Amino acid sequence: MKKHFVINLFLILLITYSCIGQNDSKFSINGKTKDLDNGTILLLQNPLSNKFIDSVKVTENTFVLNTQLTDFPAQLILWRDSSTAKILWVENKNMTFDSSTSSFDNAVITGSITDSLATSLKNKFKELKSYEEIVLYELEFIKNNPNNILSAHNLSIMAKVFGQEESSKLFNKFSIQNKQSEYGKMVSDFLDLQISKTPQIGEKYIDFSMDNEKGEPKKLSEINAKYILIEFWASWCIPCREENPELIRVYNKFKTSDFEIFAVSLDENKENWIKAIEKDNLNWKHVSDLKGRNNKASLIYAVNSIPDNILIDKNGVIIARNLRSDKLDKFLSESLLSKTNTIKITDSGKHVRISDSIIWKDEKGNILTNLEAKELLKSGNYIPDFDEKKNIGVLKKRI
Incomplete structure (x- = not known):
């Protein structure tokens, strides 16, 4: 009952919104902040173009x-x-931004029905108990609001989760405006890939080919290394650029130990991409199709924000995701530099081999490093349960 009430509330908001005129090409925001120095410059960015479109003091x-x-x-x-940033949905009317009694990224926005709807949806997700419930609720929202821009936006993110068949059904019900929006084009590009689903940890990678800086086509499958890191980044991505010095340190540490980086840029401007590679001294392999957020590899691997990365082993199995700096260093140290791959289970005296490529999980599905798995096995409180097909070992606590 509660679920239907919330959806009905959304529909009322949408009907109200459809009655509002959209003739002007300007919006305004009157803002209140706290603890900011006079002269602080705020930058307004369009995430679709990745360009800053305005600034204010x-x-x-x-x-x-x-x-x-x-x-x-x-x-x-x-x-x-x-x-620190605040994501907001703007409409062509007077709006307010108020972070005078909250953090900047939790500012209260008024004057935009779309933003209010997005906030309500976000708050609803927080009430749900599991990821599965969130996915189902998201699917229901998109299904019931095919003409709303939020549905196009959300499907552009969730299509990789829903899969091609379900996403195609949702997309086909969209209005012409939603289908032709930038978000609709992202969904359309994903559907054109014709892949059954996004590969997950424990599954084989999906190969792809793109041009390098010299315009030469390069395939992921052409790289011969024990571990390959697919690093998703872009020249315009500030967190990516800030992460690069640490990634360089890790690369230099392990590049002679059978480790390689295959960097996929979500740039659209080739000149900016190449300049960033040179300026940051990124001496690994680089590719891009210069399609920005519609980058083919990012669609295959459901990359919704950057930086992001995927670690693949010598067997072509995805063994980890989004390993940043210290975590990547720790994982590679244990996998490439560790010489102890056999562990003795305390009470039984049985020896268990810790394979370089095996993916260890606890009973809740959390990924464990080899070192963490070894320590748990040594304690004698856990028993390994192996899924040889997926190359996964689950450590189950003794009853």
Whole structure:
């Protein structure tokens, strides 16, 4: 009953929204902040183009934005600094931004029905108990709101989770406007891939080919290494660029130990991509199809934000995802440098071999490093249960 009530509330909001005119090409935001120095510059970014489209100076913890756009509603990002931002859906009307009693990224937005709807949806997700419930609720929302831009946006992210068949059904019910939106084009590109589902940890990778900086086609399968890291990044991605020095350190440490990086850029501008490679001294393999967020590999591997990465072993099995700096270093140290691959189970005296490629999990499905698996086995409190087909070992606690 509660679920139907919330969906009905969404529908009421959508009906109200459809009655509002959208003739102007400008929106305005009157903002209140706290603890920001006079002269602090806020940057407004369009995540679809990855370009900054406006900026404003904060005075006495207030600011006013008056910005031209061609399409509404639109999702934008207001950056306070390189690590703090507020995502908001703007409409062509007067809006307010208030973080005077909250953190900047939790600012209260008024004046945009689309933003209110997105916030309600986000809050609903927080109430749900499991990821599976969130996926089902998201699917139900998109199914019941085929004409709303949020459905197009959300499907562009969730299509890789729903799979091709279900995503195709949802997409076919979309309005012409939603199908032709940038989000609709992302969904369409994903459907064109004709893959059954996004490969997960414990499953074989899906091969792809793209051009390198010289315009030469390069395949993932052409790389011969014990471990291959597919690193998703872009020249415009601030967190990616900040992460690069640490990634260089890890690469230099393990490149002679059968480790390679295959970097996939979500850039659209080739010149910016090449300049970033040179400026950051990224001496590993690089490819890009220069399609930005519609990058083929990012669609295959359901990359919704960057930086992101996928670690593949010599057997072509995905063994980890989103290993940043210290975690990547620790994982490779244990896998490439560790010489102890056999462990004795305390009470039985049985020896268990810790394979370089095996994926260890606890009973809740959390990924364990080889070192963590060894320590748990040594304790005598856990028993290994192997799925040879998927090359996964689950450590189950003794009863």
